[in-house]
Amino acid sequence: MSSQPSLVDELWDSLVTAVIAAAAGLWWLLRHPWLLGTVLVVAGVIVVGGWTAGALVLGFTVAVIAGLRWLRPDLFARLVSRPLRRAQTGSRYRRDWGRVTDLCSLTKELDGRTLRPDLLRVDVGDVSDRLLLRMVTGQSLADWERACPELASSLGGHLARVRADEPGRLWLEVIRDDALADVIPARPTSTSDEVDQVTVGVREDGRPWVLRLLGTHVFVAGVQGAGKGSVIWSVLRGLARPINSGLVQVWAVDPKGGMELAFGRPLFTRFACENTAVMVELLEDAVTVMDARCGRLAGVTRMHHPTTDEPLVLVIVDELSTLTAYEPDTKLRNRATAAISALLARGRAAAVVVLAAAQDPRKEVVSFRSLFPTKVALRLDTPSQVDMVLGDGMHQMGALADRIPAGRPGVGYVTVEGIREPVRVRAAYVTDEQIHAQTLDYPAPTAVAAALAVDGGDPQ
Template identity: 45%
Template sequence: MTGQFGMVGERYDARGVPVRSETVRVPLEFQLASVVLGGLGRLVFAIAQRPWLWGGAVVGWLLWLTIGTVGLAACVATTGALLVAWWHLRRVSFDHFVRFRARAAMRRVWVYRRQWQPAMVTAGLDVRIGQRQYLPELRRVRSTGSVDRVTVRMLSGQILDDYAEMAERLALSLDAVECRVRTVPPTRRHRREIELWFLVFDPLEEVVPVIDAPAVADFASLPVARREDGGLFGLRLLGSHVLVVGATGSGKGSVLWSLVNVLAPAVRCQLVELWVCDPKGGMEFAAGAPMFHRYSYGDGAAAEPNAYEGGFADFLEDAVAVMRQRQRRLRGITRLHEPTCGDPLVVVLVDELASLTAYVTDREARNRIKAALSLLLSQGRAVGVVVVAALQDPRKEVLPFRDLFPTRIALRLTEPEQVDMTLGEGARRRGAACDRISEALPGVGYVVIDGIAEPVRVRFAYVSDDHITAIAVPDDLTELAASAADRGQPS
């Protein structure tokens, strides 16, 4: 800044005249010595922080003194052979302990450490006080192959939203596909730490094949999708309701059929009952009808196995009756129902929920449906009657009780405002850009769970018609149930 105030850092006398500071001349050799010693000090500090680096050098030197050059070369060759064998036989553990750690160390040095200062300045996350510049501290870098998890200590006065608003700039500055901001558990020493998840390449661009259902279902973590970091995503069904929202062609069928597929062994063992409501006239779920406990597609016909002859209102009111009966039986005994063969988990699966809540022309039937759904969503979780519903339009007038779903999944949406409608206020700012999902990526979406602010990006498995037929054929059901009993699962 110039003008009557002069340059920043100048001093003035009583008359306002700038006072020239005294100049101290430092010999060139002292300046060079300062630079060299400072560089050596930083090098020693960096090596001290990485015991595996100097430890390996010390061990190598000791081995060279003990067994000589030939023996050291033999040790190196043996170690390399063991690493190759480990990579072939135990790929997952090798990646976790060796490849991902080496990748994280290299990217910390060659990407994040080199580009950190310009990235922070470009995003406006640095602070200048006088002539000094302060940057957020780069703490740790961990890698999962496709995602770099960079732990950052924020400057005083900064909050998570400051970084969330600059996520796109950070991704471009640090050569990443996307950047998402996530909280980390606070500690007494590091209360201002956050994690920046940089998506280096997108593993969700490839179709996810059918995920094998576990022999013993864990209803708190059902493997139905793949996360962007390469791991499996476990969907919680016990004690929760699930809402799936997505535009036409976004892959809602992949979500619902992935859930049915992973529940198939539990259905065969009578640990789960699937009550399926298909307002599309049976076009979506008719192929799986043999494995459904109850199945309603609206016209009251009984052509399909287990087809329900009543209307949608009667169907949902029967589920409410089951809920009431369990409440009377479990009152004072337990606060959360545990599925057993004689007392299974009831999963009410509804496709295109708007057809029941907004598009029904019979006012009395529509009111009965809304009343039954409200009761199931507000009281059914504790007694093991859970609702999984899918729809296209998340507006309140279409689904007035969307906030009663603890788990919400948003696939591709048509408008940015629909993201916050579905996942909660601020979800899009935290990285859930559902309106930017390509039409060529059906099944890709973001999952938000109550109590966890950050959305998780996943892609649900594609379940083909042939696979649906295979898991629903009664002969196959009998054979697979016998094999599950041989593995020790209740039948």
């Protein structure tokens, strides 16, 4: 004869089930602070004003949120959905942190204890998140750099990289959404006369990619079709007003016979594409301008700030290796190399800036890459080429330019002087129609300015 459960047993089982359910519900609420806050507010209203008041408050809140979602989706996103997503994402990072560090081999064992890196802070952004960590004793930044692929997949991102903070601490950046997946449309023509900070595209965190020009030189490398033209034309578009006002002079060299740059000829104060001799003469004239300006500024300033009388001279060389490696005439090749080397060595302080592009970044092709403080690696063929362009160890630090899909021109990695970590970016795409419109609306002043600049004199 089987025994039947007693009433006490049934009550006990029901009590245990209720406690477990309540604990699980409380734990779920603690993991969703926004909902916990709502529950506490409604409960407080019920305690003070009764169930009717609580129902009215809850109904009113739901109606307001629904109306906001329908009538003002932008405001709903800013006030409700984005804070909610940030809270959920931050909670997920903290909940999964121990398991992720264990599985990615980022823990240490000491005296039978497992030492894990501390998660100090979580900053959740629109497309990427930043986690501030305290490393375990015995770890280095290199340990985390090697684990970035595993960390990215474990934390729900498609890319992860680390950046140094202070000794013993680092920032782990997790890229969740690819802000660079789609073509970046060209920005409206700027109405500013700013010549230093030029917006040329978007960074992987969704912020504008601002390229510094004053006090630097820029080297852009990438295989054919990687988007070098997007970088060049985006720079020119960002300088539309200064070019038109004479605050910037663009001296352009196109060894492709004008195939790339001739379309924007009215934007250039000087332009050479006919043959190597003419292009080398333009480069040597730029050296003359630089030397004359350095002589006038000696003892006056260490960094020239452009004016319409002493403008920034931007020397654009579309395919650098054509002049410095592939030119069959040894004398012309040596003259081109000497002129470019002189500009790179002394032009920064005099506001004579070189923006050069190349398909082949090998040392024997571009022997003076180290003289470019700002480097951009678009799609390349091999990891070694990435390090050739950006510097040793950049591929390991996350500059995976060799893995950029062929269908994403303008995507690349940039390094700037004084900042160790590379940044993933995408240059905007400037259409032929936009270039043509700029040549009509913002052409460079007459070429008389160039002749005066070379002579270093005044109009008679």
